[in-house]
Amino acid sequence: MKKLINQPENFVIECLGGLFKAHSDKLDFTEDIHCVVRKDAPIGGKVGLATGGGSGHLPVFLGYVGKGMLDGCAVGDVFASPSSDQMLAVTKRVNSGKGVVYIYGNYGGDVMNFDMAAELAELEDIDVRTVLVTDDIASAPPEEKTRRRGVAGMVFAFKIAGAKAELGGSIEEVVGVTERALSNIRTMGVALSPCTVPMVGKPTFTINDDDMEIGMGIHGEPGITREKLESSDRITSRMMNALLKDLGPSKGDKLAVMVNGLGATPLEELYIMYGKIFDLLTEKDLRVHRAYIGEFATSMEMAGASITLFRLDDELTSLLDYHAETPFFSQY
Amino acid sequence: MKKLINQPENFVIECLGGLFKAHSDKLDFTEDIHCVVRKDAPIGGKVGLATGGGSGHLPVFLGYVGKGMLDGCAVGDVFASPSSDQMLAVTKRVNSGKGVVYIYGNYGGDVMNFDMAAELAELEDIDVRTVLVTDDIASAPPEEKTRRRGVAGMVFAFKIAGAKAELGGSIEEVVGVTERALSNIRTMGVALSPCTVPMVGKPTFTINDDDMEIGMGIHGEPGITREKLESSDRITSRMMNALLKDLGPSKGDKLAVMVNGLGATPLEELYIMYGKIFDLLTEKDLRVHRAYIGEFATSMEMAGASITLFRLDDELTSLLDYHAETPFFSQY
Amino acid sequence: MDVVISGKNVRESLIRVSDALFENADYLTSLDQKLGDGDIGITMTKIARTLKSYVTEQPFEDIGKSLVELGLVINRNAPSSIGTLLSTAILRAGKVVINKKEISTGDLAAMLDAANNGIKERGKSKLGDKTIIDALDPASKTFSELINEGVNLNDASMKALQSAEDGRDRVTGLESRVGRASWLGERTKGCIDPGAEVFVIILKSIIGI
């Protein structure tokens, strides 16, 4: 895959350089450029929200730093965790005294580093809580939910936590509602082509020209099955069956739906998928409250898409509807 | 290139089907599904704004139908013009009596069909004016500007016209300010890989693994030169030199900048380009008023990017800053 | 004695055109790939399909009215550059014979002339720009002259075809100056213009050779 880049080693810092040149009105960094925070952080009286993770997934993660969403984000190398002291720096900067909630995807490197950051922050009397995102149903069976990876569903977690914090929720309330949201969020993806980590220079995996991998993760982690590419309707139905089985909604339930492009897949194809998803949900007497169709959590130039279902209750609905504004995501 | 589609013949109608299922609160269609209009069209007392063009460029064209932008859009097959009666249906639906302005890219099929639509509309006493977008500097020399193709710069034209119309401008004022905007807009693109029209089934062009085409159009039209892929900084500098030469801004001028991904190129790479663009402009004492970085006018899964420069005066600045809200573009 | 062309004749010739366009779709695409965006075969298939279904359903009682309608339907189904121009041509040709159940050779000449002018107006291009015009315009002129001189339909048609082919070939060495191909500049020299070739194919199949 060809890239518009300079030295691969500089990929992340140059990307961040461009980011701050473009959005210096809204974003700032603290200590080092990998520690991205809202310009107005800390927001007095508000619980701080921080995330972190590898680069290569824009708008995830830093794209959700902004009003009504997150306060800060520690940015790692492509597909690699940031360090504990980067997360610590973010934590200190976004803490207004009401504590900081970490919300991020369940990957080993991130968990270890953010646990370290949390321990260090606590030494400085910052109350840190952690909510792990484990929405990828293809990564472990329901009995082992805690082993699941975190993928596009984290955007909904950011949204819910962000609204609750902005509305003045306590740290317990923010953690509580975010966990409740996550227990109602399920994602599954399909990949058609790999991506290339700039420093590695070759594709993360190989896949035949007429094959797809259902259930693949956003770093190219193995999915459930690799087989011949099928029609969009058929793939969508299969993913929806798996998601609905895992989520188990009841007739009349209200959902938010995200159809997320992994990178190379055109918006047109995401809308074709959404058309089918809408029909399948309608058949089952499930209502779509909001649809998010676009690129929300990517794997650089990977072709493919993921579907996220989010079952809403009244509070989750009003938090999802709450306004948000970041350089990459806005809703009014 | 692998696609998540069903029957290629149904690509456009299924995509539109998904669109209306997702955005029925904001969008409607008239006569046939290819005629997309604002749900609240016609807006009393407002000049109507219509565009049209082939599919495969989302968010262009229909993505800019909404508040503060366009009132309607006629949608063609992939990379093909809609028909004159589709454009006519849109025209009738968006006309509130103050006339309708067509703003679209300079492509033969579109010009002929929209001219036909305009003639037919005039028979029904609708005042139709046309503003052609010709921003792609790679498609013809400055002496033959009217031959140039319309590419990503059209989004700025939609924005300016949309704000002016929303603010109550007359048809002459809307046309005038849109033409002035376009005389200050220049775009140039670079392509690294082709895309595939679903019904054709093979790539629109071939390009060696280590080559790029500078100046390529958004349907794969030939550019200025095909050569070995260079670093992002070098490519960006070359495109910026050509753009600045053609636009001829003076020290201290204020610009809007768009870095537009063609499809497969990750956001990270667009930000790397923007970092360089910002530095080059700063060196030349040019100020960036607003930066738009993302996918605004695509070619399905083509890899590559375009840069658009838009020189602003006071009126253009305030029109650019005016709020807009469509399912694909919002600014507050 | 003057030849009289019935609605049935018109239908038959349009079915031949449809067949020829289906057959030549891939060949025409290969020409458009060199000069444009390679979609002319898709357009021709759409037109061929439209012709076949329209002609099968329509009695062509009023030849003019049927052709006008056909032009509109073609525009709806195949609105690319060449599709729009052909739809304009058919529509304009139809207008000349509105209300007629039979047409004369003189009508045919007037129809071809109207088609030619329609395409020129709609496309705003002129002889030498390397478009369909470069085949259509000389063919139309030759046909009108010969019919005026009393030459029979068959001979006039064959001479018109010769003019169309000559016109197409005359511009092959030139640069395309209109549409997508114009952006290729120099690189278009030596390539056959697909639109001119389309006209030759259509004319041949109308004549029935």
Add this chain to the structure above:
Amino acid sequence: MDVVISGKNVRESLIRVSDALFENADYLTSLDQKLGDGDIGITMTKIARTLKSYVTEQPFEDIGKSLVELGLVINRNAPSSIGTLLSTAILRAGKVVINKKEISTGDLAAMLDAANNGIKERGKSKLGDKTIIDALDPASKTFSELINEGVNLNDASMKALQSAEDGRDRVTGLESRVGRASWLGERTKGCIDPGAEVFVIILKSIIGI
């Protein structure tokens, strides 16, 4: 007579570790490609580079303090799973000998034990999960026992290495239960765990073989 290890000795062994990690980067990546995301070579190169530059600049006057600092720098430069675990190990090992200019074999045993516990705490994994622990834990136990029994440094080290290699090999046939590899399930059986192999390589180069 007890062996005494100086700051200079520690620096030299860390330089050997650095060299070994550079050398084995591609090999380790090939293991991680089967089990994980294939980035372990990048991590090892980052650690090797950090070791080399840190060790060159630092006198290792206070061995413990230098190691603690080194651990922090490694975390900053290589915060992947294995990078974070190794940085934790070095930091914990350093804490045991803070303020010391020389260390004894007993210190070494305590350091290895602290590293082992540090990795267990940080990674929350246990023996048999098929991780670095499966090489490190038995090596640490063997070393402590032998040093306690008065066995000399060289023999104790060699036996510890043997335990590490045995531990690594013992889990190769098992399923990975932790980290990225755990998502591969069944397919991990028969693949060497890259983290366990990293520990063997590090231990070998500390010993100097």
